[in-house]
């Protein structure tokens with residue numbers, strides 16, 4: 664994969680672990696809702712609420728908290744007590760404050776790439792939450808800039824690349840989500856490296872495109888990235 668000048672890195676589940684915390688919160692939600700719905704039903708209803716709210720609330724922990732409360736009231740009605748709502752808010756609040764530890768090999772790889780490429784963090788979600796996670800990760804100084812978007816569609820990438828003064832063919836996006844990090848970037852003529860994380864949120868699941876040595880590769884370990892670009 665030659666000729667790359669700017670590398671975009673997704674953050675959640677690419678640089679640090681996120682989805683496992685959200686899945687744990689989902690299980691706590693199901694346990695709290697047990698008096699009113701079996702766990703599969705509670706999980707399905709929560710996913711339905713989250714998906715319906717995305718356009719208004721966007722991504723992130725605070726949106727999940729609101730969707731949990733909404734789903735609990737829909738399933739439990741007046742039976743949902745202040746104590747249950749309090750526990751749901753606590754569950755969501757913990758999603759805003761867990762320790763952020765870079766995944767294995769992330770620091771070393773960013774350190775190797777930084778002198779040779781412009782590195783840009785490109786994440787979607789809640790502005791304050793994503794900024795705080797970046798601070799807590801200790802990775803901020805590896806990046807030329809950090810972009811927190813509300814969505815990662817083709818136009819969002821085109822707008823960002825125009826701001827950076829970068830042609831799509833000079834841009835590589837690295838991330839764990841085929842849907843958000845890879846497909847839209849390939850769609851505008853950029854390149855993508857997919858590094859799957861062990862769990863993927865249902866909303867982000869998509870079929871990977873065919874491997875293409877010059878434009879799309881899948882890696883199991885971020886540490887293999889510098890060699891791929893040589």
Ligand SMILES: [Mg+2]
Pocket residue numbers: 673674675676677838839840
């Ligand atoms: Mg991600």
